[in-house]
Structures are given as structure tokens and as C-alpha cells.
Amino acid sequence: MATLVLGAVGTALGGPVGGAIGALAGRQLDGLVLGSASRSGPRLRELEVSLSSYGNPIPRVYGRMRVAGAIVWATELQEHSETRSGGKGQSALKAYTYTANLAVALSSRPILGLGRVWADGKLLRGAAGDLKVGGTLRIHTGAEDQAVDPLIAASEGEARCPAFRGIAYAVFENLELSDFGNRIPALTFEVLADDAVRLSDLVDESPAEIEAHGELGVLSGLVVDGSLDTTLSALEPVLPIAIDAAGASLVMHVGDEGAEALLLDEAASATDDDAFGRVAGFSRRREPFARLPSPALRYADVDRDYQPGTQHATGLAGPGYPDLVELPAALSGSNARMLVERLALRRDRGRERIAWRTSTVDAKVAPGSRMRLPDYSGTWRVESWEWREAGVELELVRTDVAAPKNLVPTTGLFPAPVDLPAASTQLVALELPWDGSRGDADAALVVAAVGATGTVWSGATLYADRGDGQLLPLGSSGRERAVIGFAKEPLAPASPLLFDRTSHLLVVLTSQDQVLSPAGFSELGAGANLALIGNELVQFGRADPVGAGRWRLSQLLRGCGGTEHAICDHQPDEPFVLLTGKLTSIDSNALGYAEADIAAIGRGDTEPVISPIRLRGIGSRPLTPVHGRSRWSHQGVLALEWTRRARGGWRWTDGIDVPLGEEAERYLVTFENAGAALRAWSVDQPVLNLSADEIASLSALAATGTFHVRQQGTRALSAPLFLISLS
Incomplete structure (x- = not known):
């Protein structure tokens, strides 16, 4: 068989690698003489999980893959516990989280990043x-002088720590696992x-x-985990590689369909x-026509985050399953469609051959060169040549296989993960009034x-800053976001006793995906939209949404x-917080x-x-009395009266005084x-009576x-x- 013969020739010329390339050329010739045979070689793999089994090869990565x-x-997974206090009268909560430290080998040759x-x-x-997520990622590019990773060295000891020189790997330190069920995810x-992917590499x-x-x-990228001949065999159906063993060394080059075709001399x-x-x-x-299954190309689609994709050649499909070509490489859908179309045309045009003799x-004129022939249309590729006494004899095959233009790849729908930058934290801290439901009113x-x-x-993570230069941990806020924004313009003054139907407030939320909802009168009475x-x-x-x-x-x-x-003290760009949303105690x-x-x-x-x-302090501060009244008697006595209010008694439902x-x-x-207090009285009833003499003495101190x-x-x-005022 040609495979055996050319393999032996290649070994004689170039050693084991030369033998592999000779075997590749022989397989190409066998396919032409005997028809295509089943073969095993590099296959496009699904996106597998990271494994740690011994004996598995670490692939060589070229380009972007x-x-x-x-x-x-x-x-081992690192366990972290955090105790969060629920405040007075509430049980403390102990939460557990886990992190991982690991190193993943990526390529057995250096990478750029x-x-x-x-x-x-x-x-x-x-x-x-x-x-x-939380954690640190360090990248080692596989240089021959790369240093050991500090985390591995600290764990294993510098004397026992490998530097993995020549291997590109990534190290995760304290990788948070809460998003992945507290386990190491499939990476x-x-x-x-x-x-770029180069043949020379x-x-x-x-x-x-x-x-x-x-x-x-x-x-765009290529993964190699086998020998050179298996890699070239995987590329050969869609990217023919010309091999010239006529000189002192093997010469290989990628067949360029767009290269200029040379004109051969007359036969x-x-x-x-x-x-x-x-x-x-x-x-x-011209070899007889055989209606074979139409070719299909399976590849890693860069437009779909390297998920496996398949492109089929146009035309009437032959009987049986498609002739599937698996390419362990990454490329765009349009390039994949172009390659499979060229493959189909090459198979059809490849039935036409010419043996040509030139003096x-x-x-x-070497294997792989593109030629034009006198009095023949199309372009032809030199498959082999032999120098004989009668001249140089060339074996040519038809190669004008330019794929149709404006091909539309069939990639299907792909919900690509949205790559958004990490959001910045927004914070507003406040003390809430006592609502009457908690046992401790103070x-x-x-x-x-x-x-x-x-x-x-x-x-x-929340901290208390007491002003002494230290941050006291208070726990975590959780992942749910509070609804926060700012008021674009100052809110106009209004009466706190009446329903304000005239004022409007333009609020800008810091996150545009959050929404505000209306509320009816009964819902407002129950405390909604505070x-x-x-x-x-x-x-x-x-x-009402305004946009953006x-x-x-x-x-x-x-x-x-x-x-x-605070009704009359509003300023532009004041913070806005929806208190009926997520709050952290x-x-x-x-x-x-x-x-x-x-x-x-x-x-x-x-x-x-x-x-x-x-x-600050609103929870323990009494409410301001209301309904201030004053009465003068005939004897000149001044009676001052008012009505008390009680903290937590926001809804007066039965007409009876609420608890104080x-x-x-x-x-x-x-x-x-x-603004200065001249006299003060302490009373235990909502009334104060001042005699005429006391009023006179007070008038002498300040008539107004x-x-x-x-x-x-x-x-x-x-x-x-x-x-009241005395004036």
C-alpha cells in the first residue's frame, strides 16, 4: 500500500516524524485509489469538565480556544462561618460558606494569557x-522560567512545590462556591x-x-493532544497541506486557494x-461519479462561545448519514460553511485528473502548487512529480473550488451569557421609628x-466606623438589593396633616432594572410604599415611569x-430609599x-x-405634641394646653388614647x-397655667x-x- 511505502520513505528522510508525514501522504493517496476508509483521530470534544485523572494528556493549544x-x-474545601445577631429579642444566625483553592493546567505549551x-x-x-464571584485568579503562562505559585508553595512547602514550567495553568485562591451549590463547578x-494559528507552530x-x-x-484556535500526523490528518479534509520531500528537508505549506496560478509549458x-x-x-x-453522502463539518463555534456547531454543504444529499468531518478547532460559522462547501466542491472536482509531461x-512547480494549463480551463494542483528521462511528469488534480459567496451559516439560537461588569455598592443607613410591635420601645x-x-x-460586607480608624465587622448584606436612588429636585413643602395631591417628586433609581409600584388608599393605610x-x-x-x-x-x-x-429642609440629590423593600438590620x-x-x-x-x-435617635425620641392652645382668663391667667402623641401609635383606630x-x-x-431658654417648667399633664404676676415677670425679661x-x-x-408669643 502507498501508506506503507511512503511511510518508509518518510522515515528514511526525516526519522519518526518524517515517517508520520509520509504515512499522512500515503493515506491521502490510499483514499484516492481505494476510497475513504474509517479512521480514528482527533475529534471535536464537547465542553468537558475539568478532570484530575492520572494519565490524561494535557493538550497543546494554538490560537484562541x-x-x-x-x-x-x-x-480541601475551606469552611467559613459567620454569626449575625438579629438584635435584641432575636436569635443569632450562624451562616456557613465554602471556598476552594485549586490549580488547573490549561496547555502544555506557553500561552499569551x-x-x-x-x-x-x-x-x-x-x-x-x-x-x-469572590476570590482571586492568578495566571501562569507556561514560561520556562516561571516561578512557583505562592499559594501552592505555602501549602506544600517550597521544596516540594512544582513550578509547572512549560505548562500554562491557572490558580484559584478562595474561590467562593455559594453560587455553585458549595462544590467545585465545571470549569x-x-x-x-x-x-494566529500557524503551520510552523x-x-x-x-x-x-x-x-x-x-x-x-x-x-481561530486549535487543540492538539496527539501526534503531528493525526493532527494533520484531522485538518486534511478541509485544509489540504502540501508536503514536498524532494529536497534535503520536508517542506510543508498550507494550500492557498487564492494564490496566483502559474502557467505550465506546452506538454x-x-x-x-x-x-x-x-x-x-x-x-x-475523469473518475466515475458516485453519489456519496453530503459532507458536514462539526467544529467549535466562536460565535456561540465555542459550543459545538455543524455546517452542511448545499446540494442534493446522498443516501445514508452525512459524511461528518470533526475538526478539533474553533472557527466562525461563516468560515465553517465556506470550508464544508469547498470540501464538497473539491470532492466533485477531484474526480478530474491530468497527467502532464513538461521538459x-x-x-x-512543486507538490501543492496551483497551475494553469494551455488550452484547459480552471486551475489544477500538483499532487506529485517525478523526474524521468522523457521529462518531468506531473500528476494534477482540478482545484478551482471557490465556494459561493454570501453564504449564510446555520448556527441556530444561542443565549450567550451577558458579560456585565461588577456593580458598585450603594448604601444608605438610617434608624427607623418604633412601630409599636417590638417589645423594647427604647x-x-x-x-x-x-x-x-x-x-x-x-x-x-458591612462594617461599623466609630471614628477610631477601625472597621468593626457587622456581617453581610445578602445578595438581594435594596431599592435606592436619589431625588432629582427638592421636594416642595406641604402640610403633614393633609394628603398632598399637588407635589411631585422625580426619583432616579441607581439600578434601572428595579421598579416602583403604585398603592391604593387602603394599602397606604397599611404602610405601603414608605x-x-x-x-x-x-x-x-x-x-409613573419616565424612562432610564x-x-x-x-x-x-x-x-x-x-x-x-424635615418637610421644609429638602435639598437636591437627596437619597431615596424604599423602606418596604430589602433592608439589613x-x-x-x-x-x-x-x-x-x-x-x-x-x-x-x-x-x-x-x-x-x-x-439617628428617632426610635427613642418622643413625638412632638400637637394642637397647641392658649387661653387668657379675666384675672390675667394664661392657660397653655396641647395634645400628646405616642411612639408607635401611628394608626388611631378606636378613638381611645394609645399607650404612651x-x-x-x-x-x-x-x-x-x-433661641435661648429663659425659663422652664416641668409638668406631668398636657397643661400649664401661668399667673398674671408670672406673665409680668416674663414680659420684663423678653417682651417678645x-x-x-x-x-x-x-x-x-x-x-x-x-x-404662643407674648407680643
């Missing part, structure tokens, strides 16, 4: 190099080995003298009786509204929760009594995000001038003085209520 890799080192990484089919590392890597490692020319330009006659075409100098033959010796309920600028966000705007608590009945994350709020209930004093004991701030740090944050605690919520009912009445009343709570005073 997606590979699974092999786990070459790992530690690493692109995207997938875990269980989801993006773990984006094109910009950002990890979508695949986009390896960037070269800027494929044969560089061979010991034989081989000259290789040309780029495999249509291929030369021969005198030998057994020579072909003795008079004409050539012999043309001219031309170094440019315990501060501090919460943190922790959101993000986008959907790619895995939560943030929001913080600046330092005022507001409920809104209407929320902007919402116009109207039908407002103002000054809720005892924040009526903060242990007030960890804050102490200092003016502490809350800090948050997420994966997308270069610096901690810090927020002061708004409405304080240790005792006490009030502080002050007589003030220019004013009376104010504050409720005295267990821990704080309420804001003042103006009663």
Missing part, C-alpha cells in the same frame, strides 16, 4: 478580567495562546528538518512505449439599605413617623453610643462606601427669646418671648411645639 483543563492541585472563564456554563470571569477556560516541536509555511487563517511528447500520452504529452481522465524544470432599630448600580452584584427622602419619611400612592430608571412620584403622605420637621450594640457610620465593601468597589446613620410608650408622662415647657413645649421621653426630648 476554549478548553476544560486538568486539575493538578487542590486543597487568559480570556473568559465559565463555571457550570455561567460566566465566572468576564472579558475585562473581572471575576463574577472551562478561553485560552489565548497565539495571535504545529511542527516546531518536531526533531526533523521541516520547513512549514503559511497560516491556518480560517481557524512534451515521449518516445517510450509505456509512457502516458506519448504524442500529446498528457493524459486526462522545463521549474523550482516553483431599642434603636438601625438598618442599612444596601443596593447596587446593576444586577451583577453578590452583596457587600420611603425615606432626605430626612423625611413619605408614602407615595402613584409611581426615572420615576415620578405623587399622591404623597408627608412627615410620616414623626419626621414632619444592624446590631445597635455594635455601634455603641458614638456617632458611628456604616461602611460597605463589595466586589465591585475600590473603596468602602460610607453612610452616616440618618434619623414612655416610663411617665412629662413635658418641658420653655419661655424662649432668640415665645412659649414652646417638648415631651420628655425615657431617653430623649421631642422636637418643640410652638404655643
